[in-house]
Amino acid sequence: MSEKKYTCKDCKYYKPIDEMKGDCFGHEVPADMPAEQCPAKAFEPREGE
Numbered sequence: 001m002s003e004k005k006y007t008c009k010d011c012k013y014y015k016p017i018d019e020m021k022g023d024c025f026g027h028e029v030p031a032d033m034p035a036e037q038c039p040a041k042a043f044e045p046r047e048g049e
């Protein structure tokens, strides 16, 4: 079974700005940054995913 690779856009703290980037706690983050690279180690999957 392959594990889903989560990125910032799957994170419940991510608020999309456009296709490529979004806002996280007032900082701009890339949509496709892998969750394991989260500087705050605060990744949490969105509800229901």
Ligand code: SF4
Binding pocket: 007, 008, 009, 011, 012, 013, 014, 023, 024, 025, 029, 033, 035, 038, 039, 040, 041, 042, 043, 044
């Ligand atoms: S908390 Fe981390 S994983 Fe979530 S959007 Fe912000 S930088 Fe990305």
